[in-house]
Amino acid sequence: MTPTFQHTTPRQASRRRARIDRVLEPELLRALGEPTRARLLSCLLKCGRPCSVTEIAACCSIDFSMVARHLGTLARAGVLTCEKRGRTVWYAADAASLSATFRDLADAIDELGAAGGCCGPAAPDKTTT
Amino acid sequence: MTPTFQHTTPRQASRRRARIDRVLEPELLRALGEPTRARLLSCLLKCGRPCSVTEIAACCSIDFSMVARHLGTLARAGVLTCEKRGRTVWYAADAASLSATFRDLADAIDELGAAGGCCGPAAPDKTTT
DNA sequence: GCAATACTTGCGTCATGACGCCAACGTTCC
DNA sequence: GGAACGTTGGCGTCATGACGCAAGTATTGC
Numbered sequence: 001m002t003p004t005f006q007h008t009t010p011r012q013a014s015r016r017r018a019r020i021d022r023v024l025e026p027e028l029l030r031a032l033g034e035p036t037r038a039r040l041l042s043c044l045l046k047c048g049r050p051c052s053v054t055e056i057a058a059c060c061s062i063d064f065s066m067v068a069r070h071l072g073t074l075a076r077a078g079v080l081t082c083e084k085r086g087r088t089v090w091y092a093a094d095a096a097s098l099s100a101t102f103r104d105l106a107d108a109i110d111e112l113g114a115a116g117g118c119c120g121p122a123a124p125d126k127t128t129t
Numbered sequence: 130m131t132p133t134f135q136h137t138t139p140r141q142a143s144r145r146r147a148r149i150d151r152v153l154e155p156e157l158l159r160a161l162g163e164p165t166r167a168r169l170l171s172c173l174l175k176c177g178r179p180c181s182v183t184e185i186a187a188c189c190s191i192d193f194s195m196v197a198r199h200l201g202t203l204a205r206a207g208v209l210t211c212e213k214r215g216r217t218v219w220y221a222a223d224a225a226s227l228s229a230t231f232r233d234l235a236d237a238i239d240e241l242g243a244a245g246g247c248c249g250p251a252a253p254d255k256t257t258t
Numbered sequence: 259g260c261a262a263t264a265c266t267t268g269c270g271t272c273a274t275g276a277c278g279c280c281a282a283c284g285t286t287c288c
Numbered sequence: 289g290g291a292a293c294g295t296t297g298g299c300g301t302c303a304t305g306a307c308g309c310a311a312g313t314a315t316t317g318c
Binding site: 066070086 | 275276277278279280284285286
């Protein structure tokens with residue numbers, strides 16, 4: 001558990017601190033933090049192929065309009081891609097991009113190490129005398 | 130973009146499908162999907178050391194009780210560890226475990242490949258005649 | 259014991275979002 | 289053109305949760 005990034009320049013540390021804020025963007029996480037949406041995403045991931053709104057609604061026994069709305073939210077969060085063909089909209093989970101996002105997030109956290117204080121260099125620790 | 134897991138046994142595919150549901154557990158994602166909580170976590174990650182509630186509240190200019198509540202939520206989601214020493218509670222971001230979680234998530238998605246249908250094997254594709 | 263510190267928790271208010279119904283829109287087939 | 293289909297969007301209802309205040313609890317120092 002020894003921190004790997006101990007001796008770094010302030011510039012590097014600053015860049016890492018900026019990165020973690022960029023990568024912790026709540027829009028994606030919030031989109032995924034809703035059980036219904038997680039279910040829909042899971043369904044699409046398992047499917048491995050584009051699905052229509054009707055199809056998913058039938059598969060998951062969820063109301064039509066809800067599915068459309070949730071899929072829209074997921075698409076706006078960059079989790080899904082949608083393509084309209086005829087009168088049908090095909091939603092597909094971009095698995096590669098999604099896993100890359102999470103890996104990026106993990107990397108950002110790892111690389112942060114102890115990039116330097118947000119709340120100051122060290123605790124005064126008044127309580128443990 | 131050729132799927133790597135094409136020829137797998139049904140048993141393996143089934144395990145992968147179960148894994149993605151386990152790993153997409155919304156509690157963690159929901160906890161992180163709240164902007165204020167994301168800010169607090171970011172602060173703690175940057176700090177790289179345990180911080181008290183007061184400290185973080187002062188650092189982020191957020192109401193005391195809110196910080197305490199949010200940190201509690203994050204701790205319950207497994208994102209933070211808390212240790213009470215005297216009258217002070219020290220919250221710390223478990224960076225290693227958090228990044229591991231995200232990496233696991235990424236792995237589960239990658240490994241899923243086309244693990245086999247949720248909505249059936251293939252689309253009838255009635256629209257594109 | 260009493261005051262100060264550090265945190266927790268209860269309460270009311272408010273904003274956000276999920277949900278389900280139904281109407282509206284665009285597209286396809288006849 | 290009209291009907292059927294697939295999706296989107298508006299509306300009202302409801303549940304959840306964030307927010308801030310203030311009272312309550314635990315711990316420390318006097």
